[in-house]
Amino acid sequence: MNRATRYKALLYSQLKYQRIELTILSIVAGGVPALATWRALGSTSFSPMELLSLSQIVGVLGSTLAALVGCVLALRPYSLDALTNHTYAMSLPVSRTEYGLLRVGTGLLLLLMPAAGFLIGAVFASTAADIPAMLHAYPVGITMRFVLAAATAFALAFGIQYGLGKRATRWILFSLTGLGAVEIIGQLVTGVSLTSDLWTALGSEASPLRVFASNWMLFDV
């Protein structure tokens, strides 16, 4: 019995388990780029600035949706495993590492479903909109960004959930409370933000989280 067979079996199981949420996410992902054109469709007096501002909305919604897709694909299968106290997963004759890698593989492949929805919506928006001469549409580029952002969210959520297990929620709450306390104490005692460097680092060019904040424009110069 080879790894490909095991992968297909797990992929089928996860697809069936998450088919409803994946369908909804794919439809929503397709609808997000269409937002950029819903006002512009059929319009002849469409200004470049309006298109750019609508494009920015696509960016915000797209990055948020990508984060949601990544988290849903990482966390929901864990909840399925946890339903039986991981007994089924651990009674299968594969190492924990291989099981984890199979779950990563299935999650990353299924992530392409909402990404495909996003691409279809982006292509539709690009062709439907009457784009001014100075602007260009980037449906493939923004979809690539969507895939990268979703994969980043998936990796983070998967690592935290499978790494910490049941303690994940407790640790996340503990960390957020700690950060909040440091910030409040810093503001009250010294009058400066003690966590600003952390946020700057997380949003810097070197941070993987940068993908959520950088250029998410469907239409640009």
Next chain:
Amino acid sequence: MITAPTAIRLNGVDCRTSKEFAIRDLAMSVPRGAVYGFLGPNGSGKTTAIRLLLGMLRADAGTIEVLGHEISRDAPAALAKIGYVPERSHLWPHLSVEETMRFHAAFFPRWDAARADALRQQFGLRPSQLVSALSKGENGKLMMLLALSTQPELLVLDEPTDGLDPVVRRDVLQALVEYVGDKQATVLISSHLVHEQERICDWVGVLDQGKLIAEVPMQEFRSGIKRLRVHGAPRVHDAAPFTVLSRDDEFGRGETWVVRGWQDSHASWLTSSGASLREVEPLDLEESFVELLRSGRGGAATIER
């Protein structure tokens, strides 16, 4: 003492699962080909011991060897040869019976599709039925089907018939007995249903409060524990050639002793101690089990005078 080849061997295993409960210095051996009854009251550590030997829990100390594989290093190789039925259903509720069988087949290299299909029909399970819609009995049957269809060398069954009605219980046990007869597989069956164990097991291990307090062939367990009615019993029995599990005063009419390892020739020891043996009564398995637990909990062989 087991000298035959062993299917399961645990040695000096410690595992703390909570502040209140720990497996302590657990040592057990299951001979190959045996049907080993793992007895113990609820909360005695049977499920924890099973999770340890399947590699689902990591031991704090000790060694665990299953079918020649050191579990801490090579659990997947051992699991490929084990059919496991847990205490509670572990199957994914969103899959149908057929999908569950296909999923299982993808992971177990020795999956026997023909046997699986025959068992499915024998158990009356519909292929399209979702696991979430199965009754407790049907779930038990499906888990037994999956365990038997992997052609295991070892079956680990954790309370497999607990909560099942008599008809389903009979079907499940019959399928088990047929498989074991056919393949000479080893079975570790955990239960607190003593009479069920008595019918099918040839070895018995008794676990209480995380410790194995007895491990003997069933025949020895059944015949070796007796209730004696003794008149003029000696105060001290340390030198007795048998183990005294409990002593109870019969209000001046002598004493009742429950002893382990009794042989008829031991009557002479009592006579030489100035006592007279009035009656030797065999105990059934359940009574033996209860007496063994009493002695293991320190209530044994004490008498108020």
